[in-house]
Structures are given as C-alpha cells and as structure tokens.
Amino acid sequence: MRPSAASREQARLEALQGYRILDTEAEQAYDDITLLAAQLCDVPIALISLVDAERQWFKSRVGVDVEETSRDVSFCAHAILSDETLVVRDAREDDRFQDNPLVCSEPNIVFYAGVPLRTPEGARIGTLCVIDHRPRELSPTQLQALEALARQVVLQLELKRVSDQLAGALERIDVMEELIPICSYCKGIRNDEGYWGTVEAFIKSHANVEFSHGVCEACMAKHFPEVPPLP
Template identity: 80%
Template sequence: MPANVAPREAARLEALNDYRILDTDAEQSYDDITFLAAQLCDVPIALISLVDSDRQWFKSKFGLDVSETSRDVSFCAHAILGDRTLVVKDAREDDRFRDNALVCSEPNIVFYAGVPLCTPAGARLGSLCVIDRRPRELSALQIRSLETLAHQVVLQLELKRSSDQLASALQRIDVMEKLIPICSYCKGIRNDQGYWQSVEAFIKSHDNVEFSHGVCNACMAKYFPEVAPFAEGSAEEADQP
C-alpha cells in the first residue's frame, strides 16, 4: 500500500531540493551515523533515506547495497507523514506492508523503525531508519538514541546548506571586487557579457537583493528646492529622541 501524499508535498520537495543533497557522494559524517544506529539498535541495516517525488534515495546505507527504491514501496514515505517515530514490529502482519515487495523479497524487511528528518522549518525530508529481518521491538532508550542521531543528520544537512550559501556569497563578493566598468554619465554598469545595466539590475543579478528608492537631502535641494525645507525639517524631527 503506497503511502499517502501530504498536503504540503510541493513545499516539502522544494525544501528537499534546497539542501542540494540528492545524488551526492557518500560522506563519512553520514556513514558514521548509520553505523552507530545499527549498533545501538542491534540491527543488520540502517539507512538515511530521503524521499523524493517518485523514489527514496539513500544518502547513507549500512548493510544494504542498493542506493534507492521506488517511493511506492518505501516505508520511509509512511514515516514522513507523522512527527513521531514509526515502528513496525512485524511488516508481515501489517496491512500497509504485508504485500510490499521489500517484505516479500530482498531485503525481506520484517522490523522497521524510522525517525522523520524534520528541518527547523518543519519539512520532513526523509528518515533515519533501522531494519531487521525478524520481528522485534526497541527499548525506550534505543528509540531515544535513534531520535538523537536523526537530529544529528538534520544538523549535518543544515551545516552543508550553510556552507554552500557561504561559498556562494564569497563567490558573489569576488565578482563585486573586480574592476567594474561604470558609465560616467548615467552610472550604468557593464556586465561580463558587455551589456549595460542599471546599478540595481547588476547587483540583483549577483545577489538576492530588493531595492527601495528615495531622494537624498542633497538631490532634494537641487531638484526639488520648493519642498526641500519641509523634507529637511521632517528629517531633523525624526533624528530627535
């Protein structure tokens, strides 16, 4: 039985793509987490699964060779529908999973426990899950430990995104530090393709900046002398405590 799709699925997928983590190479920081999860829960398989639009992709996998499966057979697609850890003691006796291909054939999932990977903004990207080929239960301490490790996965994702944003900002600064041709008359800026742009358009093309416009006191006095005294008076009043 494929999992239902949450009402805010489009926003969830957008959040997932913002992390730029899908299809990236294996990383030790994530592999350490799945190793610890498998050892703490005494299971043969542990995964960091990210649920894409039509697949679940494993950022890290312990005890499993495949890197992704269809979303239709994904246990983690069910896990992201709630905020709490999903525990399936015996999938063979669960109506949602008894006919699932992952239960009836390799990897022969019987036990599953998955903690949703919930971002600070509330998007559930996937899960940290542990799997066994026999029915079993986890202790309260094991579940708490698994949830703690899931929190570390989200911290790693946040760290990667912050690092990517910093690298992008530094690249934009590098562009801005280069010699920039400026028109002596209209103050337009020539971009790398040789086209002239306004200052606003040039800066916005290198950074996510919105502009508001006003008139400084010097230009007010030069171009609008009839209203300059009133504007200056308003500015002086605004400066007073």
C-alpha cells in the first residue's frame, strides 16, 4: 500500500525536525553555498529554504532581508512536490503564481528555479533556489551547478546530524564513567534526581539501549533445578 499524502508529509516534517536546524544562527558553510548559487546563476537572490508545517524558513539568504514567509505563498512549497528542479520563467504568466503577493509586491519574484533538498531517505525538506526580477532561463551548465550545490546543502545537514549524534554519545559515555550510586542489596541505581530505579532503566535513559531478558546457566541451576541444562 502506498503511503498517504498525510503520512508522507508527517515523515517529511520528522526528517526536517531531525536535523535540528530550524531557527539556528547563520553559518558560513551555508552562506558560501547561496553566494555561489547567486553568482553562478547571475541572479540577485539565492536562498536555502526549509519548508516547515506552516512556513518556509531561510537558513541562508542573499538579496532579501526577511528570515521566513508563510508556506501558503511559498514557491518552494511547490518545488518540494517533485524530485525535479522547478523552473518558473515568468511567474506573472504562470497560473500558480501570478496572484502571489511575493510576485505582486516585494521581493517581486519573476524568475524562480528551486532544487529540492532530498535527504538520503528521499524526504524533500526544502530547496536551494535562485530568484530574479525579470524573465530568464538557466543554461544546462547553470542548472547542473545549482543541483550540485543543493547536494552540498544536504551533505552539510547530514554532517551536522552525525556530529550531534557523536556529541550525544560522548556525553552519555561521560555519564557512564562517573561514579554511579548502586544499592548493595537490590542493585538498583540512583539517578540524578535522587530516585532509585533498575539498571536497565538507567542504561536505557543514557544510552538508548533496549534489553532482552534471559537467565544465565548459574541462575537456572540455582532457581530452576528441575530444568535440565542445555546441551
């Protein structure tokens, strides 16, 4: 059964949230990409746009001052509906956009080209896009370069995610290396809030480990002497 549009959108939003990138400060790595995109395509505006549930937020921007717009008026919300690059030569003549406030007023979008940012799992979380105030076309070389830069945006996001995961793992290791209060009788462990719990609960809370339970040979012999040992 094919996933519904609602389930695909939920998975897309979860993928976006997983990068923990929304509303973060500007970063040179992303700003370099939008600068290159604007220069390679010879346009005044270039954006890394991430499409959230109700808005599009710009991780990096060249040529505009606003940090986000409503998703309802977003060109990028259309671009993420397909894996292909969306090119709009003249938005004033396109039924989808001719009445759009971003076309009729600032920033007066006429030309738009947006490459979907696809995660390794295939979720389209936003675009790298370029915008001009006049009708135009991009050459095949410019389109190819824009698509290559879009892949670099996703690579940066993936590097950040892996870095965050490693930092979290190191933090958990630091906790595990500390002196841990353990009951001499029941072997329960006291957490940072002073509550006692099981070893399993403590390790799972710090290392995201799942447990399966069994009984070792010594305990089987002690507690279940009637059960013959395994060959």
